[in-house]
Amino acid sequence: MSDHLRLYDHTFEATRGDHEERLDVFLARNIPGYSRTNLARHVKDGLVTVNGRSGKKIRPGLRLEQGDVVRIRLEQRTEPYAQPQRIDLRVLHEDEHLLLIDKPAGLTVHPGAGEPTGTLANALAYHFGELSRVQGPLRPGIVHRLDKNTSGVILIAKDDVTHHALAAQFRERTVKKEYLAVVKGVLELDADLVSAPLGAHKRHPTRMAVRLDVGRPSETYFEVAERYDAATRVRCYPRTGRTHQIRVHMASIGHPIISDPTYGGVVPELRAICPRHALHARRLTFRHPATGAMVTFEAPVPEDIAALVRHLSRAGPGTGSGPGRR
Numbered sequence: 001m002s003d004h005l006r007l008y009d010h011t012f013e014a015t016r017g018d019h020e021e022r023l024d025v026f027l028a029r030n031i032p033g034y035s036r037t038n039l040a041r042h043v044k045d046g047l048v049t050v051n052g053r054s055g056k057k058i059r060p061g062l063r064l065e066q067g068d069v070v071r072i073r074l075e076q077r078t079e080p081y082a083q084p085q086r087i088d089l090r091v092l093h094e095d096e097h098l099l100l101i102d103k104p105a106g107l108t109v110h111p112g113a114g115e116p117t118g119t120l121a122n123a124l125a126y127h128f129g130e131l132s133r134v135q136g137p138l139r140p141g142i143v144h145r146l147d148k149n150t151s152g153v154i155l156i157a158k159d160d161v162t163h164h165a166l167a168a169q170f171r172e173r174t175v176k177k178e179y180l181a182v183v184k185g186v187l188e189l190d191a192d193l194v195s196a197p198l199g200a201h202k203r204h205p206t207r208m209a210v211r212l213d214v215g216r217p218s219e220t221y222f223e224v225a226e227r228y229d230a231a232t233r234v235r236c237y238p239r240t241g242r243t244h245q246i247r248v249h250m251a252s253i254g255h256p257i258i259s260d261p262t263y264g265g266v267v268p269e270l271r272a273i274c275p276r277h278a279l280h281a282r283r284l285t286f287r288h289p290a291t292g293a294m295v296t297f298e299a300p301v302p303e304d305i306a307a308l309v310r311h312l313s314r315a316g317p318g319t320g321s322g323p324g325r326r
Contacts, residue, residue, distance in 0.1 A: 009071055009072070009073050009074075010031070010071070010072050010074055010134070010164075011069065011070070011071045011072075012026070012027075012030050012069075012070045012071075012171065013067065013068070013069050013070070013171070014026065014064040014065065014066055014067060014068040014070065015066060015171070015172075016066045016217075017216055017217040017240070018064050018066065018068075019064065019065060019066050020063050020064070020065075021063070021064050022060065022061050022062070022063065022064075023043060023048070023050065023058070023059070023060055023061065023062040023063075023064060023070070024036050024039055024040040024043060024060035024061070026064055026070065027039040027043075027048070027070070027072060030171075031072070031074070031135075034074070034136075039060075039072070040060035042072060042073075042074070043058060043059065043060045044059075044060065046058075047072060047074075048070065048071070048072045048073075049070070049071045049072075050062065050068055050069070050070055051068055051069050052069075052071075081125060081130075081137045081138075081140065082110075082111065082119075082121040082122050082124070082125040082137065082138050082139070082140055083116075083117055083122055083125065084122065084125040085117060085118065085122035085123060085125070085126050086123075086126050087107075087118070087120075087122065087123035087126065088123075089101055089120075089123050089124075089127055090102040090104075092298075092299060093297055095290075096158065096290075097157070097158055097159065097162045097288075097289060097290045098155065098156060098157050098158055098162055098166070098288075098289075099128070099141075099156045099158065100153055100154070100155055100156070100284070100297045101120070101124075101153075101154050101156060102151070102152065102153065102299040102300070103150075103151060103152060103153075103154045103281075104151055104302070105148075105149045105150065105151040105276045105302065105304070106148065106149060106276065107119065107120055107123075107148065108120065108148045109121065109139075109142060109145040109146060109148075109154070110135075110138060110139045110142055110145070120142070120154070121138060121140055121142065124140050124141055124142075124156060125140055128140075128141070128156075131156065131157065131158050131159075132156075132157040132158060132159055132160050132162065132163035133160065134157070134160050134163040134164065134167070135163075141156040141157045141158060141163070142154075142156065143155045143156065143157050143163060143166045143167055143170065144170055144241065146281055147244065147247075147277075147279075149276040149277055149279075150277070150279045150280070150281060151279075151280045151281065151299070151302050151305075152179070152280045152281025152282060152299045153281050153282070153283065153284040153297055153298065153299045154281070155284060155286070161289075162290070165289035166289060169286050169287060170241060173239060173240070174286070174287065175284065175285065175286045176237070176283075176284070176285040176286070177237065177238055177241075177281065177283070177284055177285075178235055178236070178281075178282050178283040178284075178285075179235070179236040179237075179238070179246055179279060179282060180225075180233070180234075180235060180236075180279070180280045180282045180301060180305065181222075181233075181234050181235075181236050181246060181250065181257050181278060181279045181280075182231055182232070182234075182257065182258045182274075182278035182305065182308055182309065182312070183231065183232050183234060183250050183255040183256060183257050183258060183265070183278075184230070184231060184255055184256055184257075184258055184265055184267065185230065185232065185254060185255045186227050186228070186229075186230065186231070186232055187224050187227070187232045187234065187255055189224070190224050191221070191222065191223040191224065192221075192222060192253075193219060193221045194220045194221075194222070194250070194252065194253060195217075195218070195219045196210045196215070196218060196248075196252055197210065197211055197212060197215025197216055197217055197218055198210060198211065198215045198216060198218040198242045198243075198244075198245060198248055198249075199213075199214045199215035207244070207262055207263075208242065208243050208244040208245075208248050209248065210248065210252050216240075216242060217240065218240045218242045218245055218249070219238070219239040219240055220236055220237070220238045220239065220240075220246055220249040220250075221236070221237045221238075221239065222234045222235065222236045222237070222250075223235045223237075226309075226313075228312040228313065228315060229315050230267075231258060231270075231312050232255065233309060233312075234250075235282075236250075244262075244263075246279060247260055247262070247263050247279065248263060250263075251263040251264055251265070257277045257278055258270050258271075258274065258277070258278045258308065259274050259275060259276055259277050259278055260277035260278075260279075262277075265277060265278075270308060270311070270312075273304070273307050273308050274304045274305055274307065274308040275304070276304065278304075278305050278308055280299070280301060280302060280305055281299065282298060282301070283296060283297070283298045283299075284296070284297050285297075
C-alpha cells in the first residue's frame, strides 16, 4: 500500500428512504470522494460489512433495508491536499471544532471537472490549513454543500471526529435549514409541503427532476413571507438534502426560483437586478458536537436578492403576506 494512504472506518445507517437501494449506490451517495466502481471494489474485497456480516452474501447489488448498519474501511489519500488560494471569506463563527462561512454566490464549493481551482475548498486550505479529511483531501472540512450560485451559511468541520458527528446529524435529518427564495408567480397557499421524489433528469444528466420511477424521497416545506404582483418571497425548510431540491420542488408546483435558467425561472427584467437564482441559505441550526447545545447561525441577505425584493416591493404588493411575516 502507498505511503500516501491510510485506512479508516466509516459507519452509516440506512433510513426509510434508503429501503431497497443498492449497496454500491448507497455508498457512492454517502461518500462523494469515491466513485461507485471504486466502492463496489471495496465491497468485493471484503472491506464492507452490513450488520456486521461480510463475505459472498455482501455484494455491490445487495438491496438495503431500513436500519441496516453499513461499515466500510476506506483508503484515504493524505496527499495531495486542495491547493491553497487566497480568496476572501466571510466567517460567521469559528471555534476549535468547526466554523461557518457565508458563501457568496458564484463560488463553487469544491474542485471538480472543469473547475480545479478557485473554489471554497481552495480558500479554506489557504485560510485554515489542515481541516477534516473525511470527504477526501480535495474537500477539506466540507460537511455539506451549496450550489455554486446559492449563497449563505455553510458548515465546515476542523477535525474528523467533529465531521462524523455533524454528518450524522445531517443523515438523521436533525439539522434545521432555512432558505430564503424569491419565486415566479403568486403562491396561493400560505404554506405547504412539497413531497416529490427526485432523481437525475432523463435527458439532461446535470439536472434533477421529479422522478416517480427512480427518484429518492424528498420533502420541502415552505411558508409565504410576502407576495408581490407576479412573484412571491418564501421561506423554505428542506427536510431532505437532495441536489437542487428546493429549485426543482418549487418549479414542480409552477413557481420556479427567479433567475434560475435551469428550471425555468428567468424573467429578463428581474435577471438584470439579480443575475443568479434568488436562493439564499439563511439559517442553519444544529447540535454542537462538543458542547451538546443547539446553536443557530445566520447569513445576512446578500445585496442582489435584497435589491430584487426592494424592486418587487416598489412594484406593488400581491394578495398579502403569509404566516409569521418577519
